Every structure is written in C-alpha cells, then in structure tokens.
Amino acid sequence: MGLHSIKIVFGKFSSIEELDVPDRALFKAAIRAMKSAYAPYSEFPVGAAILLENGEIILGSNQENIAYPSGLCAERVALFAAATQFPDVPIVSLAITTQPQTEKSASEITPCGACRQVMLEYERRHSKDFKVITGAANGPITVFNNAQSLLPLAFFDEALGS
Ligand code: THU
Numbered sequence: 001m002g003l004h005s006i007k008i009v010f011g012k013f014s015s016i017e018e019l020d021v022p023d024r025a026l027f028k029a030a031i032r033a034m035k036s037a038y039a040p041y042s043e044f045p046v047g048a049a050i051l052l053e054n055g056e057i058i059l060g061s062n063q064e065n066i067a068y069p070s071g072l073c074a075e076r077v078a079l080f081a082a083a084t085q086f087p088d089v090p091i092v093s094l095a096i097t098t099q100p101q102t103e104k105s106a107s108e109i110t111p112c113g114a115c116r117q118v119m120l121e122y123e124r125r126h127s128k129d130f131k132v133i134t135g136a137a138n139g140p141i142t143v144f145n146n147a148q149s150l151l152p153l154a155f156f157d158e159a160l161g162s
Pocket residue numbers: 039042044045046061062063064071072073074075096109110111112115
C-alpha cells in the first residue's frame with residue numbers, strides 16, 4: 001500500500017476590497033443575484049455570477065422547492081443558464097456568495113460536490129480553466145484558479161471509456 005496526498009492551492013483575501021477590480025465587480029454581481037434567492041426552507045440565500053469570455057455576466061440564485069430535492073443551487077442555476085444562452089462561450093470566472101442569517105452561520109461558503117462536478121464539466125467542455133471566487137458577502141474570500149482544484153480525483157468521462 002502506498003500513501004498519497006493531494007495539495008490544493010487557493011488564494012485567501014480578507015474581504016472583497018482586496019480582490020482585483022474585475023473579481024470584485026463579479027462578486028458584487030453575485031451579491032445582487034442573492035437577492036433573488038428563493039430559499040424559504042433553508043433560509044440560506046446564495047447568489048452566483050458568471051463572467052463569460054464575451055463579457056456577458058450571467059446570474060443565478062438558489063431556487064428551492066417544497067419537494068426538497070427538486071430545488072437547485074445558485075451555481076448550477078447560473079451555469080445552466082450560461083450554457084443555454086451562450087453554449088460556445090467559455091467561462092472566465094464564477095463568483096458565489098451568501099449572507100449569513102444568524103450568528104451561528106458560517107462566514108465562509110464553498111460549493112457543494114454536485115456543483116463542483118458540473119463546474120468541472122464546463123471546464124473540460126471548453127478546454128479552459130475558470131476562476132472560482134467564493135465567500136460570504138462580508139467575510140473572507142477564497143479564490144481557486146480552476147474548478148478542478150475543488151474536486152480532486154473527480155469522475156471523468158475516461159471512466160466510461162469514451
Ligand atoms: N446552496 C447553494 O445554492 N450553493 C452552495 O454552494 C451551497 C448550498 C443552496 C442549496 C440550498 O438551497 C441551500 O443553499 C441550503 O443548502
């Protein structure tokens with residue numbers, strides 16, 4: 001048996017003020033998108049904003065449903081909307097945010113596993129890495145240079161032999 005380890009590299013910023021101008025603008029778009037979250041069950045609003053290579057910004061927010069699994073995370077709402085409206089345009093960056101609702105809420109947010117898998121597919125589809133900028137609106141921000149670093153040992157199409 002051999003033991004292996006994986007290193008994940010990411011940037012950490014103490015607040016959005018430390019981000020560079022394009023990243024800060026995208027993060028602010030995610031904060032605006034969060035206002036459209038429909039999250040009556042979790043009371044956890046999430047906003048996402050995608051910058052495409054053609055300059056378009058696509059927004060998403062989490063959309064819940066009384067049949068809980070029918071709801072969708074903000075990231076996937078935005079990713080699927082981007083892929084619908086601009087199927088051939090690669091993604092430059094994706095910002096994700098939440099507004100902690102209680103004292104106990106975490107001041108950080110990172111995407112769920114299903115969203116990471118979906119992000120990875122778009123990176124692969126366009127053969128282009130995109131930046132993932134994530135954090136609570138008033139908290140520290142974590143920046144990953146690509147989606148792949150968020151999902152080590154991912155399930156890829158090679159597994160299907162395709
Ligand atoms: N959620 C997102 O929209 N994005 C994330 O990165 C984490 C979780 C949503 C799903 C659900 O509507 C609520 O947050 C609580 O899990």
